[in-house]
Structures are given as structure tokens and as C-alpha cells.
Amino acid sequence: SQQGEEDPQALSIQEGENATMNCSYKTSINNLQWYRQNSGRGLVHLILIRSNEREKHSGRLRVTLDTSKKSSSLLITASRAADTASYFCATDEGGSYIPTFGRGTSLIVHP
Amino acid sequence: DTAVSQTPKYLVTQMGNDKSIKCEQNLGHDTMYWYKQDSKKFLKIMFSYNNKELIINETVPNRFSPKSPDKAHLNLHINSLELGDSAVYFCASSPNQVTGGYTFGSGTRLTVV
Numbered sequence: 194s195q196q197g198e199e200d201p202q203a204l205s206i207q208e209g210e211n212a213t214m215n216c217s218y219k220t221s222i223n224n225l226q227w228y229r230q231n232s233g234r235g236l237v238h239l240i241l242i243r244s245n246e247r248e249k250h251s252g253r254l255r256v257t258l259d260t261s262k263k264s265s266s267l268l269i270t271a272s273r274a275a276d277t278a279s280y281f282c283a284t285d286e287g288g289s290y291i292p293t294f295g296r297g298t299s300l301i302v303h304p
Numbered sequence: 305d306t307a308v309s310q311t312p313k314y315l316v317t318q319m320g321n322d323k324s325i326k327c328e329q330n331l332g333h334d335t336m337y338w339y340k341q342d343s344k345k346f347l348k349i350m351f352s353y354n355n356k357e358l359i360i361n362e363t364v365p366n367r368f369s370p371k372s373p374d375k376a377h378l379n380l381h382i383n384s385l386e387l388g389d390s391a392v393y394f395c396a397s398s399p400n401q402v403t404g405g406y407t408f409g410s411g412t413r414l415t416v417v
Contacts, residue, residue, distance in 0.1 A: 226404050235308075235394055235408035236347075279345060283406075290402050291360060294339075294347035 197225075197282040197295035205301045212269040214298040216282030217262075223290060225258055226283045227267050230297070236281065239267075274304040307331050310395045310409035317385055318417055324381045325412045327395030335359075336378040337396040337406070338370060347394070353378050354401050385416045 200215045216225065224243045228236040240256045242249045242265065249256045255268040269276055279299050283292035310327045317323050329336065337360075338350040351370045352360035358370070367383040378395060395409040 223402075224404050226406075228406075228408075230345075233411075235410045236396075236406070238405050238407065241404040281347065283404075285404075291349060291352065292404065292406065293349065296344060296346050 197284045197293060199280065199282055199295040199298040201298060202296070203299045203301075205303065206272055207303050208272060208274055210272055210302075212272050212276070212300055212302070214267045214280050214300070216265045216267070216284075216295060218265075218282075218284045219263065220286050222260075222284045222286075224285060225256075225265050226292065227254075227256060227265075228281045228283060228294075230279045230281065232278070239280075269300075272300075272302045274302050276300060277302050307407050308395055308397055308409040310393075310412050312412060313410065314413050314415075316415045316417065319385055319387060321385050322381070322383045323385060323414070324379055325393055325395075325414075326377070326379045327409060328377050329395075329397040329407070330376065331397060331399075331407060333397035333407070334375055334400045335398045336372065336375070337398075338378065338380050339394040339396060339408075341392045341394060341411070343391070351378075351380075352401075359401065382414075385414075387416050390414055390416045 226241045227239045230236045242258045253270045258265045279297040281297045283294045308329045335354045337352045353372045356372045372378045392411045396406045398406045
């Protein structure tokens with residue numbers, strides 16, 4: 194069964210703007226991960242946030258986790274055309290440690 | 305130098321044929337996975353092996369049979385291919401069952417005609 198659901202399904206912004214993507218899930222988790230997939234390529238791991246963490250940063254990426262709302266957000270600041278990709282969240286259902294992916298958010302950054 | 309490599313990258317075959325996709329990782333990871341990504345980009349886990357042992361077998365037809373000769377390899381054999389098997393298949397690995405941060409291969413695009 195599908196666990197994480199990303200929102201919006203598609204996002205189109207201009208270079209320099211911030212991009213925010215959200216992920217909602219249904220059951221308790223051990224961790225939540227965000228991945229990027231460029232067209233025709235495999236997924237690249239961006240950030241893992243554990244259930245006892247609320248926020249993590251990596252370069253221009255900021256991930257938050259709200260376990261009470263069962264949701265996470267990925268913020269990309271000062272976006273670049275090279276950030277154009279699909280972004281997926283992955284959660285482990287009910288603490289199973291098996292990552293289940295959503296359908297992704299397709300981000301287009303216009304130069 | 306590639307961390308998770310899968311071959312072939314593209315596979316076009318006729319219905320009813322049998323085909324294999326190979327996957328190798330040089331990261332020293334214990335756990336390997338096969339995922340299927342459909343045309344709507346939905347990624348679904350198929351199998352997971354930990355140290356050559358099968359730990360996950362989702363609802364996948366028996367025509368799909370994974371084989372792990374050692375912990376660095378996880379191959380996928382598909383018998384009697386059907387049109388619905390057309391998808392992109394991704395191999396991935398992680399340090400162990402618990403630690404996240406999966407490393408994915410670049411995918412094998414399978415087209416059944």
C-alpha cells in the first residue's frame with residue numbers, strides 16, 4: 194500500500210524562488226527520506242530525518258517533520274534550473290524499515 | 305566506479321520471452337532491493353534481500369524470481385513476459401535493513417511488445 198503522498202503533484206517556479214513540497218503519510222514511522230530523480234535517471238538520496246527530529250538542513254535544502262500531523266516538507270531555497278527534477282518522499286510503514294515511496298512532485302525551475 | 309550498476313539499461317523483448325536484469329553494488333552494503341516504477345512514476349518495492357537472504361517479497365507474480373549469489377549482487381529473472389511488465393526497474397542498496405539512505409542504480413527500462 195502507498196504510504197507517502199507528495200503535494201503538489203507539479204510545481205513550476207522561476208530561478209531564484211523557493212520551492213516547497215509536502216509529504217503526508219498515514220502510519221507511524223521510524224524515518225522519512227527525500228529523494229530526487231532527474232529525468233531518465235535513478236533516485237538520489239537527499240536527506241533522511243528520523244521520527245525524533247523536527248528539522249534538518251543540507252545546503253539549500255531544509256526538511257521539517259511534524260509527526261503529530263504526519264507530514265513533512267522539503268524546502269529548496271534560491272532554486273536553480275538544475276533543481277528541475279521529481280522529488281519523492283519515502284517512509285517506512287509502521288516502523289517496518291521498508292521504504293515506501295509516493296508518486297513524487299515534479300518541479301520545473303525556469304531559468 | 306559506479307556504486308550500484310544494473311544491466312542492461314534498455315531491454316526490448318516480445319511477450320512470452322524470459323529475460324534477466326543484473327545488479328551489482330560495490331558499497332559493501334548488506335541489503336539490496338528491486339523496485340518497479342510505472343509510467344506514472346509510482347515506485348513500488350518488489351523484493352529485498354539482506355546478506356543473500358530474502359526478507360521482503362511483495363505481491364509480485366511468481367514469474368519474477370530474484371537471485372542473490374552474494375550480498376553484492378541481486379539479479380532479477382522474469383519468465384513469460386507480459387505487456388504489463390513494461391516499466392523501469394530500479395535496483396537499490398542500503399547499509400542494512402534499518403539504516404536509510406538508499407543508493408539507486410540508474411534503472412532498466414523494460415519494454416514488452
